[in-house]
Amino acid sequence: MFFSIIIPTYNRASLLKDTVNTLLIQTFQDFEIVIVDDGSVDDTKEIIEQINSPKILYFKTENFGVAHARNVGIKQAKGKFVGFLDSDDKVALNHLQVAYNYLIKNNEEKILHLNYVVTTIDGKIKYKNTLPKKLPNDIFKGCNMHVNCIFIENETAQKHLFNESKELMIAEDWDFFIKLSVKHKIKLINQYTVFIIDHVKRSMRNFNVSVWEKRREALIQSLLADIIVCDKYSKKINDVRAHMNSLIALNSIIAKNKKEGLRFFVKSVKENPREIFTRRTLAIFKYLLR
DSSP states (O other), rough: EEEEEEEEEEEEEHHHHHHHHHHHTTSOEEEEEEEESSSSSSSSHHHHHHHOOOOOEEEEEOSSOOHHHHHHHHOOOOOEEEEOOOTTTETTTTTTHHHHHHHHHHTOOOOEEEEEEETTTOOOOOOOOOOOSSGGGGGGOOOOOGEEEEEEEHHHHHHOOOOGGGGGGGTHHHHHHHHHHHHHHOOOEEEEEEEEEOOHHHHHGOOOOOHHHHHHHHHHHHHOHHHHHHHHHGGGHHHHHEEEEEEEEHHHHHOOHHOOOOHHHHHHHHHHHHGSSSSSHHHHHHHTTT
């Protein structure tokens, strides 16, 4: 088996079927789907039974969070390469074919990352992602990578599990990509095969300043605890703090708390003056002027 695609899910029965179907109709068919149900209390299991595909392996755990669910999936994966797909997103018909073609042609590569667009529920493109120009340096400036886009050789994936701290939740992806990129070469291919669906129930929409301050500190502590990151890239960790503060600033301003937002924005620029030149800063000023 070539791919194991891991889908962590929690109470998304209404969205899960469409997500799974975008995999089942792939032009490349040598894969399994490992669905890890993170303690759902809706009819997720019944939806999976209705799909009734021999490609699907279903596991249910207690509600420990998405990082734990992904790690459970990694440990169960039998494919040569491990990939991920969030249970509210979709992929293009050739998503797996594009990855397979490259990995077979370049069989020394262990990690491949494609690209993504953010769309509305009805498929209108809201944003096209720009991949990092240079890894690992650029990944400290902000996380413009996504787990839905990555394929990792199984043995390598087993050695690089996600940090399961609940305080880190949502930021665990950035933590994962920083640690992965400082230890391994990641091949970036600017081909858009992943669709991140923007909807009202997405985790990032539920913004709370104090929660994100704790999340920021959990991320910093996780990076400082990694020997290679700390030894070789300790100066870059402050870029992470600055970018997290600019994120808090933007979302505070969007929530009409301009004074709080400005406070975090000033902090982010003091920590890393280059934050002033980012796309996020443009968004901050746009919302300030509304």
